[in-house]
Amino acid sequence: MAARAEEAVGKDGFAVKRVRAGDIRHVTALDERVTGLAKPTYWQDIFERYGRRRLQERQFLVAEPDTPNSSVPILGFIIGEVRAWEFGSAPCGWVFALSVEPKARQRGVGHALFEAISREFRTLGVTKMRTMVARDNRLHLLFFRGEGMMAGPYLQLEKEVD
Numbered sequence: 001m002a003a004r005a006e007e008a009v010g011k012d013g014f015a016v017k018r019v020r021a022g023d024i025r026h027v028t029a030l031d032e033r034v035t036g037l038a039k040p041t042y043w044q045d046i047f048e049r050y051g052r053r054r055l056q057e058r059q060f061l062v063a064e065p066d067t068p069n070s071s072v073p074i075l076g077f078i079i080g081e082v083r084a085w086e087f088g089s090a091p092c093g094w095v096f097a098l099s100v101e102p103k104a105r106q107r108g109v110g111h112a113l114f115e116a117i118s119r120e121f122r123t124l125g126v127t128k129m130r131t132m133v134a135r136d137n138r139l140h141l142l143f144f145r146g147e148g149m150m151a152g153p154y155l156q157l158e159k160e161v162d
């Protein structure tokens, strides 16, 4: 994978690239703006795991504006990996994080990130992608439906552990 994602994929005013160490503080700040929670340790750990190791099957991609010194250094990010044989499922591409800078939304950044990771999964030989969405998150549902995703064959179960 790495070879293509390391090259910038030219888009309208931005490029999709593999994450670098210097991007993590911007990813952390973007996530804090979107979720209201600061998680610097979590994001550093995710970078160590998805931005440095087993890069063949792990993708941590960022969208950067073409303009140098932009006030918004990272327009968005997406993270995923190929997972095999969980719950008996054949290898498939999982997307577990996606976020676009609120000021940069509805300009195709989310779509470009999704397309870029889809290409990487295809290159790795998987033919299916999965993600998880909160039932009441209409925006996420609309976005992923627009990208062609539909309800899958698994149900998530949970219980309180006391």
Ligand SMILES: CC(C)(COP(=O)(O)OP(=O)(O)OC[C@H]1O[C@@H](n2cnc3c(N)ncnc32)[C@H](O)[C@@H]1OP(=O)(O)O)[C@@H](O)C(=O)NCCC(=O)NCCS
Pocket: 034, 035, 096, 097, 098, 099, 100, 101, 104, 105, 106, 107, 108, 109, 110, 111, 112, 139, 140, 142, 143, 144, 146
């Ligand atoms: C969902 C999200 C990634 C979309 O990013 P985006 O860059 O605005 O999306 P795009 O501009 O590429 O839009 C792609 C498609 O998504 C859908 N979409 C995007 N924003 C939408 C909105 N506000 N209302 C309805 N549909 C929308 C449309 O189908 C759109 O296609 P169209 O432009 O042809 O209509 C972005 O809104 C986001 O980051 N939301 C918060 C995510 C989050 O909470 N992350 C933290 C936990 S991981």
